[in-house]
Amino acid sequence: MKYLNILFLALALLVAACKGEDHNHAEGATEYTCPMHPQIVQDKPGTCPICGMDLVPKAVHGEGVEITEDLAFLLKSTNSTVVANITTTTPQLKELEATVQLDGIVTYDPRLVYSVPARVGGRIEKLFVKYNFQPIRKGQKLMEVYSPDLITAQKELLYLTQSAPEDKQLIQAARQKLQYLGATSEQINRLLRSGEASYTFALYSPYDGYVIDLNATAPAATASITAAPASGSGMDGMGGASAAPAATAAPTAAAGQAIQLREGMYVTVGQPLLRVVNATQLWAEFNVPTGQTGALTKGSPVEISFPQLPGEKLEAKVDFVQPFFSEGENFAKLRVYLPGSGQQAMVGQLVSARATHKTDAALWVPKAAVLDIGTKSVAFRKVNRVFEPVAVTIGAGAGDEIQITSGLKPTDTIATNAQFLVDSESFIKINK
Known part of the structure; x- marks a missing residue:
């Protein structure tokens, strides 16, 4: 017990x-x-x-998780997982039909620019051409001027026809004098029919085209103010050719400079009143990037398109490649004459073009493999299972491929999509 x-x-x-x-x-x-x-x-x-x-x-104690093949990839480091999923490519050495995209503007041929000078001194009473690129036609009235020289020449012709109609030689000389001062045959015949001199005389355009360099910039204070005649006032102060220099003449405009015309201003003999460009033959000027100037030569085919006319294409050829760079610009100029341009294009119109050319043997990679970071272009080269950015120089493009002129070798392996490797919070340090 x-x-x-x-x-x-x-x-x-x-x-x-x-x-x-x-x-x-x-x-x-x-x-x-x-x-x-x-x-x-x-x-x-x-x-x-x-x-x-x-x-x-x-902490919670529990049963352990068995690592299977389906879950094994989760144990990889983040970097090795990302690198393993990035597709790569190698530069291909080949020849292609390359395309260069160009942007430009329609401009006029300076050889077809004509100046309309003042053949007589006087004051502009009425102006009919007032803005730049205004279209005008031959025989169109440009302005009406008061000129003592024209009044005197009209009175001389009328006096001779009335007092000495038999003196044909003097009458012909008087008619010729009016023509030298800018009068047309129709104006002289109208004068003889009416028998009265006109105090305002119309000036007509001798050319067809567009007005350029007119009132393009505001006139300076010294250029817009004209002095009164030295003696007399109004019309009497300008009597005779000798009185014309008494008025302060507006400065003569050189080629390419703006011409200022206002109603009421005085003009002198020889002063350019207008510059007219004949728009029947225009050309387009395009900016060519520095790395592509050597590829385009005279005679290269160009396909021009107009943004204002969707679907309109114009086939042309390169006529001139500027052999130098202008100061302050990173582009060379390429000039293309526009066939039939008077019907499709206008001066100042923006245009784009695609120029094609046969390239030499060069390295080509997908366009997505090159990243433009503003000042440089980079590609990501694989070195020891990691990717490092390397600076490259690009050339022409063809479809989805782009030419590499320097920075890579045929044996290099690069990322197919360079944008995938860019972190928005990181800075790319380029290995040259």
Whole structure:
């Protein structure tokens, strides 16, 4: 009986010990901590005594996860995963039919620019041509001027025809004098029919075309102010050819400079009144990037398109390539004559063109493999399982490919999509 009591007591102590161990294990299985203050650790849920946030489990004991082949890729580092998924390519050495995209503007042939000078001094009473690029036609009235010389010449012709009609030689000389002063045959015949001199004389255009360099810039204060005649006032002060120099003449405009014309201003003999360009033959000037000037030569085919006329194409050829760069510009000029340009284009119109040419053997890569970062173009070359940016010089393009003139070798391996490797918060350090 004594031994039986001892056995029951041992069993009771063993059961109590097992329950205590399970209880302690259950309570110690999960610890709770504050996300903001990790030094706070408790063995039961609650709130943080510092910030009042709810405590969260710190560690949960459970069964381990078996790593299978489907989950093995998750154990790779981030860099190795990204590099493994980037497609690569190698530069190809070949010859292609390259295309150069050009932007330009329609301009006029300077050899077809004509000046309309003032043949007589006087004052502009009425002006009919007032803005730049205004179209005019031959025989169109340009302005009406008051000129003492014209009044005197008209009166001389009328006097001779009335007092000495038999003196044909003097009458012919008087008619010729009026013609030298800018009068047309129709104006002279009208004068003889009416028998009265006109105090305002109309000047007509001798050319067809467009007016250029007219009132393009505001006149300077010294150029727009004209002095009054030295003697007399109004019409009397300009009587005779000798009185014309008494008025301060507007400065003579050189070629390419703006001509200022206003009603009421004085003009002198020889002063250019207008410059007219004949628009029957126009050309287009295009900017050519520095790396493509050697590819385009005289006679290269060019396809010109007009943004204002969708679908309209014009086939032409390169007529002139400027052999130098203008100061302050990074482009050379390429000139193309426009056949039938009088019907499709206008002076000042923006145009675009595609010039094609056969390239020499060169390295070609996909356009997406080259990234333009403003001052340079870069490609990402693979070196020891990582990609590093390298500066490249590009040439012409053909379809989805672009020519590499320097920076890569045929044995290099580069990323097919350079944009994929650019981090918006990083700076590309180029390895030359």
